[in-house]
C-alpha cells in the first residue's frame with residue numbers, strides 16, 4: 001500500500017501583518033504574485049511592467065514609495081561596439097493626483113493548454129451554477145446582493161451588461177462587465193462575512209489572467225492570490241461563460257469577509273462575471289465528474305491520473321494486451337489524483353490508458369542506463385545554493401524550504417542602517433524613502449522565522465540616505481531637467497540635455513565610510529547577528545556611477561573598486577572576524593571583465609580583465625595584512641538575461657539549452673555573451689561556462705576563495721521552473737557555494753516548485769541529500785538533466801525532462817525495489833499542476849526504471 005503525504009495547498013498564505021495596511025505596498029508587476037489587493041479607498045497604480053503599488057485613490061497627495069526589485073535594462077555602449085545589458089533595480093515612483101480613465105477594450109483570452117498532446121477527453125462538466133436556499137448570494141440579476149460593499153479599484157464597471165457573450169442561465173439577462181486597469185481589482189466585502197461557506201461559485205468569460213483572493217479585514221488575514229484558471233475545470237474563454245469554483249475551504253478557517261478578483265496583467269482586461277454565490281458544498285462535491293482529465297507515467301510502474309474518476313473504470317493496454325493495475329492510492333491535496341501501480345513495469349512501447357472520459361496515450365522510449373555503483377566520486381553540496389533574494393515571507397521560506405534570503409539591490413546600496421532610509425537611485429528620480437520591511441533588523445526577523453539565514457549587502461559608497469523625504473536633483477536648486485518625476489515636478493533625473501548635473505550629495509545623504517560599517521556591525525544585537533550568514537560588499541559596485549551618479553560621480557575604475565572592496569571588506573572583518581564576506585558582487589557579464597572607464601582602464605592594469613586583476617591584487621593585499629578581505633568571489637549572472645521570450649517552441653528550447661551556460665565550455669552562448677570580442681582576453685571567448693570558468697579564475701588568482709552568485713535569474717513559468725530545477729542541480733554538481741536567485745520567486749509558480757523539488761519544504765524528511773553522486777549516465781543537456789545525491793540513509797535523483805512532448809526513460813542500476821518518495825511538477829500539469837506541490841510515495845519495482853513525463857521535473861528518493 002502506498003501512503004500518501006498530504007501537503008498544504010499550493011496557496012501562498014501571507015503573514016497576517018501584511019494585510020493590515022496595504023497602502024504603499026506592491027500589488028502587481030511581472031512575476032509578482034504576493035498580496036495583490038489594496039485597502040478600500042486605495043487603487044493599485046501601475047508604474048512599470050514590474051511594479052504596481054497600492055496608493056490612495058486620486059485626490060489624495062502623499063509622498064512616499066515602496067520597494068521593488070526587478071531587473072530593468074540599461075544599455076552601455078562600449079568602444080568595441082558591443083552593447084551590453086547591465087542589471088539594475090527598477091524602482092518606484094511616488095503618489096498621484098491624477099484620475100486614470102480606463103478605456104474599454106476587446107478582451108483577449110490567454111488559454112493555458114496541457115503540454116502533452118497525448119490525452120484526449122470527452123468529459124463535459126455539468127456545472128452547478130445556481131444557488132440553493134442556504135447559499136449566500138453575491139451578485140445575481142443586475143445587482144450586488146444586499147449586504148455587499150464594493151471595494152474595487154482601478155476598474156471600470158457595467159453592472160447591467162447584457163452581452164455579448166450571451167448571459168448564462170439564471171443571470172436574469174445581465175452580467176457584470178468589468179475592465180480592470182493594470183493590476184486592477186474587482187472586490188466585494190460583506191460585513192457579515194462568509195466564514196463557514198466552502199466555495200465561491202461564479203461564471204466567467206473573457207480575460208483569465210486573474211487571481212482570486214479571500215481576505216479577512218477583521219483578523220486581518222489574506223489568502224494571497226490563487227490563479228483564477230485553477231478554479232475553473234476548463235479555462236475561461238472570451239465568448240462563453242465557464243462555471244468556476246473558488247475553494248475557500250482549502251484556505252483554512254478565517255473570518256473571511258472580502259473576496260477579490262485581481263488582474264495579473266499590467267494591461268487592461270475586460271471580463272464578464274455572472275451568478276456569484278457562496279455555498280457550503282466543497283468545490284470537489286460540486287465539480288466531481290468522476291473522470292480523469294490527464295495522466296502520465298512515472299517511475300517504474302506508476303500511473304498518475306488527475307481528476308475524480310474511479311480507478312476501476314480504467315484499463316491499460318500495450319499492443320492490444322491488457323496490463324493489470326495492481327493497486328492504487330488517492331491523494332487529495334493540492335488536487336485529487338490517483339497513483340496507480342501497474343502489475344508490470346513500464347517497458348518501451350505504446351500504452352493506451354482508457355478511462356471513462358477519454359484516452360491517454362503514453363509512449364515509453366528505450367531506457368538509458370546509469371549505475372549508482374559506478375559513481376566516480378562524491379562532492380559535498382553546499383546548502384546555501386538554494387537561496388533567493390527578498391523572499392516574500394517566512395511562510396514562503398518554510399513552504400519551499402529556502403535556507404537563505406538576500407537583502408540587496410540598488411535602493412539598498414545607500415541604505416542608512418541607523419535611520420533606516422533608502423534612496424531609489426536612478427531607478428526612480430533619486431528619491432529617499434523609509435526602508436521597506438522596517439529596515440534590515442525587522443526583515444531579518446522574518447527570515448529567521450522562516451528558518452533561514454540572511455545575506456546582508458553592506459553599503460559601500462561614500463554616502464547613505466538622509467532620513468528625510470528628499471531627491472538629489474531638485475529642479476528648484478539645479479534648474480530644468482530632461483525628465484522629472486511625473487508625480488513630483490521638483491524631482492529631476494539629473495540630466496540637462498543629456499549632461500549629468502554635478503549635485504551636492506549633502507542634499508539628501510549623510511557621509512558613510514568603512515568606520516561607520518565597523519561601528520554599526522559591532523552594535524548589532526545578538527539575534528540579528530546570528531541571522532546573518534554572509535555579507536556582501538554592497539551591490540554591483542562596478543556600475544555604481546550609472547545607478548548612483550548622485551553619490552558616485554566618477555566612473556567606477558579598477559582602482560576605485562579595488563580600494564572599496566579592500567576598505568569595506570576589512571571594515572566588516574574588523575567588527576566580525578569570522579564573517580563570511582562576499583565580493584565584489586559584480587553586476588553582470590560585461591563588467592566581469594571591464595570597468596565603466598572603458599578599455600583604457602584594462603590597458604592601464606597590465607591588460608588584465610577586471611575580475612582577474614581584482615583577485616590578483618586582493619590576494620597580494622590579504623597576504624600583506626594577514627586577513628582575508630573576501631571569502632567568496634561574488635558575481636551576478638543571468639543565463640541569456642533570464643529572459644522569457646515570445647513563448648514559441650524555439651524560444652522555450654533555447655531557454656532550456658541556456659542552462660548549459662552555467663557549466664559547459666562547449667556551449668556557445670546564444671545571447672550577446674556568445675561574441676568573442678567581449679571577453680577581454682579571457683580564454684575560450686563566446687562560451688560562459690560560468691561556474692567552471694569562475695572556479696578556474698579563482699584557482700589561478702586567489703586559490704581557496706569560494707564562489708557565490710548572489711543574483712541569478714530565470715522566469716517562473718513552467719520553462720523557467722525547469723531551468724531553475726536544472727540550475728540548482730548544476731550548482732550541486734559543480735560545487736557552487738552560495739546562490740540567491742533574483743527576487744520574485746512567485747509562490748505557487750513552477751519557479752518556486754523547483755526549490756521545493758529539492759527541499760521538500762522546511763525540515764522535510766526527504767530533501768535532496770548533501771553528497772553529490774557523480775553517476776556516469778548519458779543524456780543530452782539540451783533536452784534532459786539528471787542529478788543524484790546520497791545521504792546517510794538515502795539516495796535521491798532529480799530527473800528533468802526538457803522535451804515538451806516526449807517521455808524520457810532511465811534504468812537506474814543500484815536502486816532497489818521498494819517505496820520511494822516522489823515529488824514532481826510540470827506535465828501532466830494541466831494548468832493548476834505546473835506549480836503544484838505534488839508529493840506521494842510510490843513503488844519502484846525490481847527493474848528500477850524511471851519514466852519521466854514531458855516538460856516535468858521529478859524527484860525520487862529511497
Ligand SMILES: *[C@@H]1O[C@H](CO)[C@@H](O)[C@H](O)[C@H]1NC(C)=O
Nearest residue numbers: 150152153154155156157159
Ligand atoms: C465599484 O467601485 C469602483 C471603484 O471605486 C467604481 O469604479 C465602480 O463604479 C463601483 N461600481 C459600482 C457598481 O458601484
Ligand SMILES: *[C@@H]1O[C@H](CO)[C@@H](O)[C@H](O)[C@H]1NC(C)=O
Nearest residue numbers: 479480481482483495496497
Ligand atoms: C537643452 O538645450 C536647449 C537649447 O540650448 C535649451 O533651450 C534647453 O533649456 C536645454 N534643456 C535643459 C533641460 O537644460
Ligand SMILES: *[C@@H]1O[C@H](CO)[C@@H](O)[C@H](O)[C@H]1NC(C)=O
Nearest residue numbers: 416418464510511512513516
Ligand atoms: C559615520 O561616521 C561619521 C564619523 O563618526 C559620522 O559623522 C556620520 O554621521 C556617520 N554616518 C552615519 C550615517 O551614521
Ligand SMILES: *[C@@H]1O[C@H](CO)[C@@H](O)[C@H](O)[C@H]1NC(C)=O
Nearest residue numbers: 647648649652717718719720
Ligand atoms: C513554452 O512554454 C510555456 C511554459 O513556460 C508554455 O506555456 C508554452 O505553451 C510553450 N510554448 C510552446 C510553443 O510549446
Ligand SMILES: *[C@@H]1O[C@H](CO)[C@@H](O)[C@H](O)[C@H]1NC(C)=O
Nearest residue numbers: 375376377774775776777778
Ligand atoms: C566521472 O563521471 C563524470 C560524469 O559522468 C564524467 O564526466 C567523468 O569523466 C568521470 N571521471 C572519471 C575519472 O571517470
